[in-house]
Amino acid sequence: MLRYSHVMVDAKSLWTAYRQVVNGEVLAFDKVEVANFIGYTSNEIERLPRVAERLETFLTAPASTKPRRYALLADQFVQPFPDQTDGEFKAMRDDLEQAVELITKRGGTVLRSREDVERFADEIDAKLPRAAS
Numbered sequence: 001m002l003r004y005s006h007v008m009v010d011a012k013s014l015w016t017a018y019r020q021v022v023n024g025e026v027l028a029f030d031k032v033e034v035a036n037f038i039g040y041t042s043n044e045i046e047r048l049p050r051v052a053e054r055l056e057t058f059l060t061a062p063a064s065t066k067p068r069r070y071a072l073l074a075d076q077f078v079q080p081f082p083d084q085t086d087g088e089f090k091a092m093r094d095d096l097e098q099a100v101e102l103i104t105k106r107g108g109t110v111l112r113s114r115e116d117v118e119r120f121a122d123e124i125d126a127k128l129p130r131a132a133s
Contacts, residue, residue: 007054009061014054015047024127025067028058032074032096038081045092048072048099055106070108071120074100 005020006013007028017028030051032044051070059068077096080089100110111117 007058009057014058015051022066025069026065027124028068028070030070030072032072032077034075034077038084041077041081042092045096045099048096048103052099052102052106052108055103055108059107070103071111072100072103072108073111073117076112 002020002022004016004018007015007017007020018031019029021027021029030044030048032041032048034041051072055070058070061068074096077093080086084092100112104110109120111120
């Protein structure tokens with residue numbers, strides 16, 4: 001699993017994914033994690049429209065390459081940060097929800113719960129070659 005790796009199509013960098021896995025398919029992952037600092041979360045939300053804009057190029061890469069898949073792991077973001085006003089929280093949450101909707105419409109997978117992540121992980125695990133014992 002590559003960390004902060006450039007997502008490439010035809011030698012063109014589209015964006016830097018949080019994680020990328022190249023196996024039987026190319027999986028690019030990003031996240032919006034409600035962290036200890038509002039700036040980290042804000043930065044993760046703000047970059048999503050750029051990812052969504054370039055997502056179709058990534059997903060529809062020429063058939064001669066490995067199949068491609070994108071997943072966004074996004075926290076629910078249910079309460080504001082300690083110093084955040086209700087208006088700021090609503091604006092930040094609205095930005096996240098708009099980005100999630102756009103990514104879904106453009107063919108990405110959005111994981112919002114533990115159950116979503118477990119199903120996705122099981123699906124990936126079923127595709128991976130078994131390790132020798």
